Amino acid sequence: MNDRAVNRPLQAAAYAFAILTSLLFLYPYWWMIVSAFRPTRAIMSAPLRPWPETLSFSIFTEIGRIGGVHLATYVTNSLVITTLSTLLGVIVTALGAYALTRRPKAPGFALIRYGFLVTIMYPYMLLVIPVYLVMFRLGLLGSYAGIILFLALGPLQFFLFEQFFRKIPPEVIEAAIIDGASEWRILTRVVLPMAAPITATVALITFLLNWSQWFPIMVISRSPDTYTLPVALLSMNSELGSNFQGIMALAVLTTLPITVLFLLAQKRAMEGMAAGAVKG
Template structure:
């Protein structure tokens, strides 16, 4: 074995060891939460660092089947409905807006609109809730699914991901389609969007994950618990169940499991889409 090969093997082993340590650091909290969902509260308090449950206890899931007078499955359906709808609206609006800005950058107000999107990225979104609350009140959308979906559909980050990809498309592709007599709608639907499939998948997943975890806007806009989602139910559970540590961990697992599974399945496509969306034209 040459010295160069030995050095390469050593560096590879060190890299894998470092990656394993980083993975353990990120996975440990979730594993601890998962174990806590099956451990009784008194066992957790007596030995909080234990990583294997003394016994698997499923009884806690019956205790959390109804929170705040609403069945747990209602919160789950609300999460899926609100997240899916707001994601679809956000992807559609930001894709169309970004394409219009790239194709017609000289239209009046477009530069101001782009600057507005940039400001909203730097501006804490929680501070936007006051004017949004007033607008929702004027429109009669407080406490409705439509109001929650419209607020969560705001997507400045998604807009810039689409914009960067559309700018990277060679102008010759669009010009050739125009010469062949294709309309803007045809170009968008049959040429641009199929090319942007990885970015669309990335934006969709990012938006879904972000919207799934939102709780404060939903808590503000909702007027009753029948429009709450799982993260809001988790917040309410801290008050209702008090020191029921096991119940809180069980609901936390149910809340975080769907997006975690989705991300693991789609992570390769997300990385590819992020790389394409970051390309400058």
Template sequence: MMVQDRGRRRVAQIIAHAVAIPVAALFLYPYWWMLISAFRRTTDVMSDPLRLLPERFDPAVFAAIGRVGGVDLWVYIANSFVITIASTVISVAVTALGAYALVRKPKLPGFRFLRFGFLVTIMYPYMLLVIPVYIVMFKLGLLGTYAGIILFLALGPIQFFLFDQFFRAIPKDIIEAALIDGATELQVLRKIVVPLARPVVVTVAMITFLLNWAQWFPVLVISRLPDTYTLPVALLSMNTELGANFQGIMALAVLTTLPPAALFLLAQKRVMEGMASGGVKG
């Protein structure tokens, strides 16, 4: 009987892999097409778009995109990492502390409305926030600055929702027992809540990094000079009224997608686990 069950599980695994491998190949094909297109001329792509291998491997195109829009490529790369990391740190810290405060003291004046406002903003895309945020940045003198871009990208309603759901799932008895023993709110947060929330913090940080890395519209709106552009904006700027450098666009797209793709491949298991734990209702 055990041998039969083991055989059935083996057959089920083979069938699952037989289905999963073609599906995975189907999803990976666009990235592979982008990669090989970086080594192919536009005329070759148009004449044979479904070719799986380039006619020749010539990395010269990557040297040709060393400057985009009059700015060195390394500036865009540095801007992407600095802006994404800084906005991720601020977003995670602010939304985590805010969600914890709203869960612990939900009856304080304005807290219920503040939580409702955070959740409502999940339904609104960045496009609808551009005009009010632009006016605020103008009033604060942050247009064209790294600080303005970072603060805009630090808006995190989805991150707030994940933290809010996780903190609500923490048993109140644990926190109340610590308070009875004489612990302060800060000690409870530092010694109890933060260790428990570490998987969700890591998950939210990774999700925020992936989201902010791909943002181009807020950066384009707030920036005044190409010196503050990120890689996605540089990629967009390669399409001009004089035409598009197709091979250069594909090469820059490969460089733009490598960091988030590598990060997700390394951390996908933790991201999925954190999403599951953050979505549990208390």
């Protein structure tokens, strides 16, 4: 394939198309960043100006309080909720998927797996509504615990682990059993060391996905005190007479950290997401 002569005009057309499409896909980011640094009136008079008139960071102090809550609170909430739900999700999903793959025929296990599969088929937004009632009954409404517990599980994460554990050769485990190793020892000494790379991938993907979550957080919260950045952004965007520049600045804050993280680990993230989906 590679040594075949490349058709030059066709190649030029392919590059033109790919470059144009990529720039169109990236333009919203550029427009968002530039708009965060331009006063609302300036944007109205010249929406296409490709860079700001002056470079001033004062907007980030202007939006220091949104909905009566400090901007720093939203940033902290985002970091804490995303980190803890990722940690919890990775541990719970790894153990669960491991048990379900090792003992698919144990009584009840098929039912657990089936319950999980049905849950991920249920329209997510409509699941969150009865989850509100469940949180109410459990006394978790308005708590960080409720939000973190709900965000812990996800389909991609489960399928990645399941796929990995299925590929472990049975002989490896059998050898350990013959050596008299307990299941706990097999898990911690044999399986988990092998699973380190997949665990890193799942943790990365869970972090990326949970950072973007908004609807369950909004529904489980009782006040903006437990809002994360996307939820704060949505409520700011829904206000009447909205501060356009402030919205763009908050959108930058919501997008930038996760973009940097993604670019640092893009290969792992893209390969992991493709692999997890192919399993589902």
